[in-house]
Amino acid sequence: MSIRIYRDAAVVAYHFDKSFAKDCQRVDMGGRDMSFFIKEEGGGGRPVFGVFGVSAGRR
Numbered sequence: 001m002s003i004r005i006y007r008d009a010a011v012v013a014y015h016f017d018k019s020f021a022k023d024c025q026r027v028d029m030g031g032r033d034m035s036f037f038i039k040e041e042g043g044g045g046r047p048v049f050g051v052f053g054v055s056a057g058r059r
Contacts, residue, residue: 008039 001014017030 010037011035012037 001012004011011034013032013034015030015032017028019026019028021027
């Protein structure tokens with residue numbers, strides 16, 4: 001996992017592997033996810049974070 005923080009933003013990237021059943025067959029997948037967090041002013045002056053995600057999967 002990699003986390004980078006810049007003033008009012010952060011980027012998180014990590015690799016994943018997962019398995020699940022679909023239509024009675026096993027599916028194995030993996031890849032890399034990356035999320036961007038942006039700090040914004042919310043109601044009452046409290047910070048809120050907008051999240052934007054990107055996935056690059058492989059089978």
